[in-house]
Structures are given as structure tokens and as C-alpha cells.
Amino acid sequence: MIARTPILRLLPTLALATLLGIAPGAPAQTQAQAPASAPGAPFTTEDFFQLRTPSLEALSPDGRWALLSHTSQEGRLGIDNYRFGDPTYVAPVMSRFEVVDTRTGEARALFPQERQVEQAAWSPDGGTLALVLRRGGAAEARDGAPFDVAFWDAQAGDLRIARLPGNRLLAPAGGDLALRWLPDGSGVVFPMYSAEWEAEARARFLHEVHGPIVVRSSENDFLSWEAIRRMGLTRSLGLARAADGVVEEVLEESTFATWDLTRDGEFLLLYRDISEGTDYDRIFGRDHRVVFRPLAGGEEREVLANDRGLTLRWSGDGRAWAWRDGDRLLFGSLELEEPRELVGPEGEGDGDPDPDTPDAADDDDEEDETRLTPVRLNQDGSLLVASSDQGLWLVRTDSGERTLFLEEDADDDTSPRWSVTAWEAEGNRIYLSYGSRTEWEWGVYRFDPQTGEMEELVRDGRRWTGLTLSEDGSTLLVQVAEAGRPGEFYAADPDLGELRPLTDANPWLAGRALGEVELLRYLDVDGETLHGILHTPPGFDPGQAHPTVFILYETFFDPGFNATAALLNAAGYLVVQPSVNLVQGYPGEAWLKGVTAAANQLVERGIADPDRLGIQGVSYGGYAVNLLVAQTPRFAAAINISGKANMVSFYTDSPRLATRNTHAPERSQDRIGGTLWEEPLKYLAHSAVMVADRIQTPLLLLTGQQDHNVTERTTSEMYYALRRLGRDVEWVSYIDGGHGMPRSTRAEAEDYLARMLDWYERHMPGPEAVADADDGAGG
Numbered sequence: 001m002i003a004r005t006p007i008l009r010l011l012p013t014l015a016l017a018t019l020l021g022i023a024p025g026a027p028a029q030t031q032a033q034a035p036a037s038a039p040g041a042p043f044t045t046e047d048f049f050q051l052r053t054p055s056l057e058a059l060s061p062d063g064r065w066a067l068l069s070h071t072s073q074e075g076r077l078g079i080d081n082y083r084f085g086d087p088t089y090v091a092p093v094m095s096r097f098e099v100v101d102t103r104t105g106e107a108r109a110l111f112p113q114e115r116q117v118e119q120a121a122w123s124p125d126g127g128t129l130a131l132v133l134r135r136g137g138a139a140e141a142r143d144g145a146p147f148d149v150a151f152w153d154a155q156a157g158d159l160r161i162a163r164l165p166g167n168r169l170l171a172p173a174g175g176d177l178a179l180r181w182l183p184d185g186s187g188v189v190f191p192m193y194s195a196e197w198e199a200e201a202r203a204r205f206l207h208e209v210h211g212p213i214v215v216r217s218s219e220n221d222f223l224s225w226e227a228i229r230r231m232g233l234t235r236s237l238g239l240a241r242a243a244d245g246v247v248e249e250v251l252e253e254s255t256f257a258t259w260d261l262t263r264d265g266e267f268l269l270l271y272r273d274i275s276e277g278t279d280y281d282r283i284f285g286r287d288h289r290v291v292f293r294p295l296a297g298g299e300e301r302e303v304l305a306n307d308r309g310l311t312l313r314w315s316g317d318g319r320a321w322a323w324r325d326g327d328r329l330l331f332g333s334l335e336l337e338e339p340r341e342l343v344g345p346e347g348e349g350d351g352d353p354d355p356d357t358p359d360a361a362d363d364d365d366e367e368d369e370t371r372l373t374p375v376r377l378n379q380d381g382s383l384l385v386a387s388s389d390q391g392l393w394l395v396r397t398d399s400g401e402r403t404l405f406l407e408e409d410a411d412d413d414t415s416p417r418w419s420v421t422a423w424e425a426e427g428n429r430i431y432l433s434y435g436s437r438t439e440w441e442w443g444v445y446r447f448d449p450q451t452g453e454m455e456e457l458v459r460d461g462r463r464w465t466g467l468t469l470s471e472d473g474s475t476l477l478v479q480v481a482e483a484g485r486p487g488e489f490y491a492a493d494p495d496l497g498e499l500r501p502l503t504d505a506n507p508w509l510a511g512r513a514l515g516e517v518e519l520l521r522y523l524d525v526d527g528e529t530l531h532g533i534l535h536t537p538p539g540f541d542p543g544q545a546h547p548t549v550f551i552l553y554e555t556f557f558d559p560g561f562n563a564t565a566a567l568l569n570a571a572g573y574l575v576v577q578p579s580v581n582l583v584q585g586y587p588g589e590a591w592l593k594g595v596t597a598a599a600n601q602l603v604e605r606g607i608a609d610p611d612r613l614g615i616q617g618v619s620y621g622g623y624a625v626n627l628l629v630a631q632t633p634r635f636a637a638a639i640n641i642s643g644k645a646n647m648v649s650f651y652t653d654s655p656r657l658a659t660r661n662t663h664a665p666e667r668s669q670d671r672i673g674g675t676l677w678e679e680p681l682k683y684l685a686h687s688a689v690m691v692a693d694r695i696q697t698p699l700l701l702l703t704g705q706q707d708h709n710v711t712e713r714t715t716s717e718m719y720y721a722l723r724r725l726g727r728d729v730e731w732v733s734y735i736d737g738g739h740g741m742p743r744s745t746r747a748e749a750e751d752y753l754a755r756m757l758d759w760y761e762r763h764m765p766g767p768e769a770v771a772d773a774d775d776g777a778g779g
Contacts, residue, residue, distance in 0.1 A: 040513040042538070042570040045753050047512065048563045049074040049746070052505040054489055056477055057097070057117065059468055060126035063475025065154060066102050067110070067120050067129060068489060069095040070505050073563070075114060077746055078142040081706030081738035085225055085656040086205040087232035088198050090134075092116060092141035099129070099154065100502045102475055102491035107502075110152065116141050121179040121188065127154050128242055130179045130188045132170060146170065149179075149190055149240045149247070162240035164247050168192040180261035187241040189261050189268075189295075194236070194253060201231045221277040226658040229284070233257055233273050250295060257288060262318035267292040267334070269318060274306065283663045292334065303332065313374040313384075316425060320381025322374040322397070329372045331397045333381055342384075342400040343372050372402075379425040383449060392418065394449055405447055405454070406432070414438050414529075422469035422476075424494075431467060431476075434459060440483055440519050440559065444496055457496040463487065463558060469494070477502070483559040484517035484535070513538035515569045517559045520576070522601045524593040528581050531557050532598050535565040535575040547612035547764045548574040548602060550595055552628070553621040555579040564756075571757055574608060580624075585679075587671040588627040588686045595628060612636050612764035616756070618740045619643060619710060620669060625699075626688035626718065633696035637763035639756060641702045642710050642739050645718035646690070647683045651676050656708040692721040698728035700759045702752060704737025730759075 052070040059066050075094040083089040097110035097117060116134035123130070129152040135145040147170040149162040164170070170192065180189045205228055208214060216224050237251035237259070251268060258271040271288035279285030290303040290312065303321065304310065312321045320333035322342075329343035372386040372393060384395040386402070389410035395402040409415050414437055421444075422431040428450070434443040443459030444467060458464060465487065466479040476496055481487030486506060490499040520532040533556050537546070549568050556577035565575040580594035595615070602608035614637040617625045622643015629638045644650045647665060654661045665672035665683070672682050684690055701719055703712035712733060722729035732755060734742040742748040 039538075040511045043512050043514060043563075043566040044570070045567065045750060047509075048567055048753065049749070050506075051486070051509070051561075051563055052096070053486070054479075054503045054505045056466060056468060056479075056489060058120040058122050058129065059102075059470055059475070059477060060122040061124055061471035062126050063102055063470030063472060063491075064126055065122065065129075066100045066477060066489070066491070066502060067122075068098050068100055068107075068503060069117070070098070070503070071095040073749070074746070075138075077743050077749065078138065079738060079743045080142075080144075081704060081708075081736060081744065082209075083205075084706065084708045084738065085228060087201045087229060088205070089144070090118070090147070092134075092138065094138045094141060102477070102500065102502065105491075105500055105502055108157075113137050118147065119177050119179050121181060123181050123185040123242070124183060125185055128152065128185065129154065130181065130240075130242070132177065132179065132190070149188065151240075151242050151245070160242075160245050162245040162247050164192065164238070165249070167195045168236075168238065168247070168249075169195060169198060178259065182239075182261075183263065183265045185242065187239050189237055189239050189250060191235045191259070192238045192247075192249070193234075197231070197234060197253075201228070204228055204231065222275075223278045223655070223658050225656045226278055226284070229658070230255075230273070230275075230286075237268070250297075251293070257286060260314070260318055261295065262292075262334075264317065264319075265295060267318075268295055269314075270300075271307070278659060280659050280662060281667070283660050283668070284658060301334075311374075313377055315377040315381035316379035316423070317381070320377060320397070322377055322384050322386075324371075324373050327371050329374065329386060329395070331381075331384070340397070340400075342395055342397065343370070343402070376420045376423060378423050378428055383428060385420050385423075385430065392420075403452075405449075405452065421467040424469065424473045425471060426473055431469060433464065433467060435558075437557065444478070463560070481560065484514075484561060486561040513570075514566060515540055519557075519559070520578075520598060520601065522598050524581060524597045526581070526593060530579045530581065530594055530597070531555075532576055532578040533557070533559050534602070535562065535569055535577075537569040537572055537574065540574075542605075542607055544607070545603075545609040545612075546574045546607060547572065547614070547760065548576060548599070548608040549614045549616060549760065550576045550578055550599070551621070552578070552580075552591060552595065552615055552617035552624040554582060567753065567757065568760075571761070573614075573760065574602070576602065582671055584671050585673045585682060588631075591624045591628045592631050596632065596634065599634070609764075610634075614638065614760050614764055617641065617643060622710075627686065629695050629697040629699060630688040630691050631694075635697045637700075637760055638697045639700045639702065639759055640715070640718075641741075642704065642707055642712075642715075644710050644714045646687045646714050647672070648676065648687055649717065650710070650714050651683065653711055653714065654708055689717045689721050692718065692727075693725055695722065695725075695727060698759075698763050699730075700755065701729065701731040702755065703731070703733050704739060704742055705733050705735045706737060707739045709739040 050072055052072045055069045057067040057069050078092045093116055094114040096114050098107040099110055100107045117131050119132040121130050131150045132147050133150045134141055134147050151160045208224055233255045236249055236253040238247045239250045240247045255273045256270045257273055260269040270291050272291060273286055274289050275286045287306050287308045289305060290307055291300040293300045310323050312323045314321050322331045327345040328341055330339045331342050332339040372388050375385040375387050377384050382397055384397055386393045386395050391404055391408035392406040393402045394405050406418060417435040419433050420430060421433050430447045432445045434445055440461050442464045444457045444464050446455045446457055463481045464478055468477045473494055476492045477489060479487040479489050489502040491502055492499050515536040515538050518534040520534050522530055524530050556579050568575045576598060578595050578598040580590035582590045599613055603610045613635050615625050615635050616639035618641040622640040625638050625640045626643055626645050650661055664670040666675055672679055676683050701715050703715045705712055719729055719731040734748050736744040737748060741752050
């Protein structure tokens with residue numbers, strides 16, 4: 001017999017135990033958080049499509065009015081995937097919009113039907129809402145209806161449409177769409193495109209797709225699809241007057257990416273594109289010359305000659321900025337002629353650390369501990385929050401004096417996550433979100449720079465996300481969710497006192513029988529502690545072994561509501577979202593080490609049937625499915641949705657994404673760590689199709705023929721290989737579909753969900769089917 005080398009590196013002895021289903025010794029630890037659901041109707045495919053997600057679109061400066069959208073999966077259907085990469089195309093997303101009084105919770109519909117709004121902004125006095133609004137309803141959106149700038153009067157409820165010049169239009173797909181009010185509320189600035197641009201961009205896209213003759217050459221500075229995408233950066237800026245809807249051009253047509261307007265309305269901020277060619281070091285990488293230009297016209301003032309490798313953080317008024325250049329922390333403003341160095345290469349700057357800061361005088365600190373990265377500036381740019389390996393610092397931008405106000409250990413991956421979410425314009429108090437990485441616990445804190453006090457506003461087992469503070473500091477909006485349930489929006493005072501409910505997006509959900517969620521803790525084969533999320537079905541019996549489906553990707557921790565898991569739960573399956581510890585150069589091992597360890601724990605607890613374990617994943621998760629079934633026959637069924645099977649052929653595939661598929665293995669998600677020519681064996685080792693003969697698990701392949709992210713050609717390789725080998729495989733191609741679940745039509749999406757459920761029923765049937773089979777067997 002010929003000895004066979006594993007697909008990846010030889011694993012330690014503990015890995016063998018995992019493959020054999022021997023528990024690796026981690027205790028079965030869980031944290032149950034979601035309340036038990038009352039008996040009710042099962043969660044159905046119809047529910048999947050009608051489930052709505054609320055989002056905050058705009059909050060008035062005084063905090064009185066909130067524009068909230070409610071979007072369902074149904075509202076996201078109708079995509080024309082043939083137009084992926086067309087700079088003139090905007091996919092339809094239909095939503096219900098409500099204007100809610102944050103003081104009373106009273107809501108009124110903005111429109112009588114679902115509409116598509118790409119951008120919204122309240123006027124400084126909160127009396128008028130500016131919108132980028134698509135004409136018509138769902139049918140018109142699918143047909144590519146154009147967009148308008150519209151003004152909605154909050155008192156009268158009237159909608160006025162701005163009158164664009166005859167040769168100007170809105171095409172939000174092209175670049176950074178935004179609406180910026182003038183400080184006096186007289187109008188909004190927004191990007192416009194010429195009719196000539198639209199015709200040229202559309203023609204260029206059609207030629208690339210249909211030819212009939214298409215020439216691509218290394219003499220071109222940019223890859224062809226990147227050149228097409230870059231066409232969306234060519235536009236002008238218009239000013240629409242709120243009173244009469246008249247539009248005038250305030251910036252001539254030119255090429256720029258991000259833009260903004262200073263809060264006082266004096267200057268336009270422009271990131272002018274100066275890219276010279278395709279950048280293989282960054283996905284969609286561009287270089288910019290950053291400038292200010294008076295709104296009224298005039299000479300531009302240069303902020304940076306080239307922002308390559310640099311990220312600027314801007315003050316709330318738009319007149320100051322901070323950035324890191326190597327080990328230097330720099331600050332600039334419209335009032336300064338030259339940038340000010342706040343921290344130099346050795347951690348020194350115009351100011352010194354506060355002597356009360358822990359270890360401030362320790363000369364032996366690691367260099368990385370004093371390397372500060374700007375996080376956020378306050379309203380007028382006088383204060384800066386910066387981060388280092390030690391934690392978060394408050395920096396005075398006039399002197400460089402800095403204070404460590406939140407200590408963190410960058411080397412401790414179990415320490416909580418902190419992020420700055422809001423900063424008062426008056427008073428300068430800073431709001432921070434808190435999230436534990438060892439248990440389901442989230443919170444909101446507030447730091448006062450004047451007193452140095454860190455105040456806990458809330459901390460509990462609910463998820464607190466999307467914290468938004470009104471400009472006047474009077475009102476907080478936040479989304480709150482129980483573990484495993486959809487979140488809802490609430491309003492509160494600045495102390496996050498009594499919550500006032502603003503949304504109840506899915507009242508019908510109270511009548512559905514839903515399961516619970518648990519936080520799993522387990523050890524992978526390297527002894528690393530990992531977490532996962534266990535979704536139990538309604539009426540879960542911990543004394544029974546259930547068929548179990550693992551949904552794969554990278555890491556899972558926060559227990560948001562998962563509609564796919566709810567569907568599988570309704571069919572009687574346990575659902576697990578396991579985390580894995582991905583390692584540069586050897587990512588394929590992670591799923592073998594992590595997923596099987598999670599399975600062992602559930603089997604040991606007696607709640608998962610070892611003979612009825614399934615796996616599925618989308619995109620990178622589908623890639624994980626391929627690699628996992630190529631390394632172990634442990635799973636009874638597997639579903640790969642839009643996941644690659646061959647890293648060699650995929651390396652330069654998906655041309656509409658330009659350099660994404662070379663960058664991913666070299667530098668980012670795919671984690672190979674080098675080019676195909678530098679690491680050929682690793683590319684082969686992470687190509688499941690190369691060892692398709694080892695695959696014993698029945699494999700369902702779901703793809704969209706118009707998927708320009710992971711083209712279905714890579715899936716065809718796996719299908720035809722397994723067919724040649726006589727294995728159990730099925731490939732479903734949605735001809736009009738794109739990446740992941742097909743969203744062209746409701747019928748395709750329903751078919752996709754039905755096939756997913758049917759595949760598990762065929763290969764790992766529920767208890768009733770097993771019982772029937774046992775009754776009919778034997779003599």
C-alpha cells in the first residue's frame with residue numbers, strides 16, 4: 001500500500017483523535033442567553049423573505065426626527081447580475097421608510113409604498129429631509145429607473161423634486177455619493193454625471209462584455225475592468241436649492257473619489273485621483289491628491305500630494321485632520337500653514353505623555369507601544385483619540401500632550417473590544433462601545449476628558465450596536481437585541497436612561513416557534529480556546545442526538561438573528577457556527593482543527609448525532625467546505641455555495657474584480673502568503689479539486705452563472721472531477737444568479753432554499769425518517 005501525505009501539513013497526534021471523533025478533552029461549556037420562545041407556528045420560507053431589518057438612515061441635528069428604513073429579503077430581489085461592474089447600474093433595494101418622532105415614538109410613512117432611497121440628510125433646522133430617491137416602485141427599479149434629488153418638508157409632508165440641468169443625471173453607483181447641506185439650510189451639494197458620460201460608460205461596459213472584438217494589453221495602464229470602474233469617478237458637483245429645486249453646478253466635471261463639504265460651507269474637500277496604473281498591492285487601490293477648494297470657486301489648497309498608504313481622520317467640522325506616517329503622528333488644519341508633529345519616530349513629539357500615565361516614563365517600552373494611530377478627532381479638531389498597543393490615548397492637538405485613558409493589551413486576544421462611537425460637539429464627552437470576547441456581554445461607556453472619568457452607562461447580555469448621537473448632543477439612538485433575536489431601535493437621553501422604542505420591525509415573529517442560542521467554548525486540536533454559536537431547534541430535547549449542520553466561514557461570536565439557521569432549526573436540525581484559528585500559509589487546516597473539535601464536543605454531550613453531521617458555507621465558507629470534505633469523510637452531507645475549488649485557476653480569475661483574486665491569497669483573506677510562483681505547493685495543497693478522489697461526502701454545489709466574484713467555472717472543475725470519480729455530487733447553476741443566494745427572482749431564491757433543506761433530508765434524515773427505515777429493516 002502506498003502511504004499518502006495529507007492534503008496540508010502533517011497534523012499533530014491530537015488532530016488524529018479529532019478525525020476519529022475522540023473528544024479532545026475540552027469541557028462542554030456553554031452560555032445560554034436567548035429566552036425560550038413560546039409555542040407557535042414554525043419559521044417558514046415565507047418568513048425568511050418577509051423578515052425586515054431596520055436601519056437608521058438619518059437623524060435630525062436636534063435629535064427630534066429619525067428616518068428609519070425597513071428592508072426585507074424580498075426587497076433585495078430583482079438584481080441584474082449581468083450588469084455587475086457597470087458603472088451606470090444601481091441594483092434595486094426596496095424598503096419601507098418611516099419618519100419617527102424620537103420623543104414619542106410616533107411614526108408616519110414617508111411614502112405609501114416601498115421605495116429606493118440611496119442617501120438621506122436632514123437640514124440644519126431639522127425641518128427638511130433631502131433624499132436621493134429612485135423614481136417609481138419595485139418594477140421601475142428593476143427596469144433601471146433614474147434617481148432624483150428630492151426635498152421632503154417635515155411639517156407639510158410635501159415632496160419636491162430638484163430640477164437637474166438637461167444634460168445632468170444622478171448615478172449613485174459611480175463613486176462616493178453624499179448629500180451635504182449648506183449651513184443656512186438653503187440647499188444641498190451632491191454629485192452629478194453628464195448624459196455624455198452615461199452613454200460612454202455604458203458603451204464601454206457593453207463592449208467589454210459583448211465585443212465583438214476585445215483587446216487587452218499590458219501596454220494599458222489599467223486592467224480593463226478597473227478602467228471601467230474608474231469611469232464612475234468622473235463627475236461634477238451640483239447645488240440644489242431647497243426653496244425652488246433649481247440646481248447649479250459648483251464644481252466642474254473632473255475625476256475625484258471621496259468628497260465632502262466643511263461644516264461652515266466654505267470649502268469643498270476633494271480626493272483627486274492621481275493613480276497611474278493598476279495597483280497589485282491593494283484591492284481597488286487608488287492614489288489621491290487631497291485638496292480643499294472654496295465652494296464659491298478659486299484656487300485649491302493641497303493637504304497631501306499623495307495619500308498612498310495613509311489614512312486621514314477628519315474633525316467634525318471638516319477643517320482639521322490627523323494621520324500617521326510611519327512612526328510619526330501628524331496633525332493639520334486650515335489654520336496651520338504646515339503640519340504639526342504630535343508624536344515623532346521615537347514616541348516623542350511637541351508634547352510629552354502625562355506623567356500620571358502608567359509607564360509614561362519607562363524608556364524600555366516597546367516601539368509599537370508608542371506608535372500612535374489616529375482614531376477620531378472631535379468637532380473642532382482640538383482633541384484626538386489615538387490607539388497604540390497600550391490602549392486608547394487622548395491627545396491635545398495644540399501641544400501634543402497625551403494621556404492614556406483606556407489601557408488594553410494588544411497581545412491578549414481575550415480582552416474586550418472597545419471602539420469610539422460618538423463624540424459630543426459640546427462638552428467633548430466620548431462614547432465608547434464595549435464587547436467581551438469571552439462571554440455574551442456588551443455595553444456603552446462614556447469618557448469625560450475634563451474629569452478623566454470613565455462612566456459605565458450600560459453593560460448586560462444584550463447587543464448594543466449602531467450608537468448615534470444627535471449633533472446637539474440631546475438624543476442617543478441605539479439598536480438593542482437579545483441574543484439570537486433581531487434588533488430594534490430605541491431613543492434615549494445622553495445618559496442612556498429610559499429607552500423609548502422606535503421600531504417593531506417584525507411583530508409577527510412573536511407568533512413563531514424559535515429555538516435558543518448558546519455560546520460554545522471548545523478547544524481545537526492545538527489547544528486553542530475557540531467560540532461558536534449553537535442554534536437549537538424549537539422544543540429542543542438535550543437528551544436526544546440531533547442531525548446537526550455546521551455553517552462555516554471564519555470566526556463567529558455575536559449571536560445575531562440568522563434566518564438560514566431559523567429555517568434549519570424549523571426542520572429539526574441543530575445549527576452550529578464554529579470559529580476557526582486561521583494561520584498564514586496553512587489556512588486549510590483551520591477548519592479541520594476547529595470544526596471537528598466543535599463536533600466532538602456536541603457528540604460528547606449527546607445532542608449531535610455523529611452519523612448525521614452536515615456542513616455548508618458561502619463564498620470563503622464554501623471554499624472551507626471543499627477543503628474539509630477533502631480531509632475527512634466524517635460528514636454525511638455538504639453544501640458549497642459559491643466557493644472556489646482550485647486555487648491555481650482561481651488565482652487570476654474573476655476579472656471584473658480586477659486584482660482581488662491575486663491579492664486575496666498573496667496578502668489578505670485566502671492567507672497563502674505569496675504569489676503562485678513563490679508558493680506553488682501551497683496553492684496546490686489548498687485546491688480541493690487536486691485531491692477530489694479523497695472526497696466521500698455527498699456534495700451539493702450551488703452557483704450563479706453571473707457570479708463575477710467566484711466564477712462558477714471553478715465549481716465546474718469540482719463537479720466534473722467527482723462525476724469522473726463516480727462520487728455523489730449535484731451541481732445547480734442559476735443562470736441569472738450572482739454570488740451566494742440567487743437574487744434575480746423570488747422563484748430562484750425559493751428553489752435555492754428548498755434544495756438546501758432537501759439535500760440534508762436526503763443524506764441525513766430527521767428522526768421520523770430514521771425510525772421508518774428501522775421499522776422496515778430485518779426479518
